[in-house]
Amino acid sequence: MPRFEKLTIFAPAKVNLCLAVKNRREDGFHDLESLFLALNFGDLLHFKPRDAVSDEISMGNCPVPMLDNIIYKAITLFREKTGFSQKFNVIVEKRVPIGGGLGGGSSNAAAALLALNKIWGIQGETLNHQLLLEMAAALGSDVPFFIHETPAAMVSGRGEIIEAVDMPPMFLVLVNPGFPSDTARAFRLLDEKRELGIIKEEFTHRTTGSCGLCGSWQNFVNDFMSIFPEEEQRIYNEIISALQSQGARYANLSGSGATCFGVFEEEEQARKAAEALRGKWDFVEYCTQNEFD
């Protein structure tokens, strides 16, 4: 096999500009309707060949445990499907907050599948897009979106139905309060509140083409916004208000938290907002949508 020295791949983060959660399905998952936007902010993954019996994944010079690591799961799945036996040293430049609702882990998994497919391609073999999507769906609900490498998409089903959409240029500010949010817990809280009748599904935006693709930010929702205990809710509301005070046209929670985002129409305004909010919260980042090559 021709040798490769190193492959570096960008794993973009995402925000859910809009996220509508439907009812719980028999398999325990929920059908979603969500407008995903890939960001030019994310992690970098470096793949180097490793002449050893096992892989090694490290972050900031420290090896990370492999067992529950989604990158390792992606590599293992790729090997099972292809028989590709090369072992890897994977160095992760992690910038996306973990448990942040920005798809960091999912994007890492998709990047690993795409990277291995490129490396395997040096031998002249590749998996087709459909197979990659199926593997992605097995790794996590948000992973297929990142296989598409599209700046924006309407995502539905469990996350496997993806329809690319055009979005105008947007300037975003991400704010993470410094604590993670567990996705499974958030879905559980949402189910509990719905069962108790405390919150209802908002049928209106689901019957009108969902997520406000008719063009108005007013239709955009995140169904997780009302399910958190008081203190978490207070913090999210505080961040969203701060983003709005800085001139954000729209601000909401991304995914099941804990990162909030504001959308600005002008780059300068977004950069100034990020500057003003830095210091108040652990993580503040200016970014725009990702343009894939």
Ligand code: C5P
């Ligand atoms: O697929 P993923 O690993 O991201 O899902 C984590 C958890 O979030 C699942 O175990 C499930 O409880 C919940 N989930 C869901 N419906 C989805 C996506 C995730 O209920 N569409």
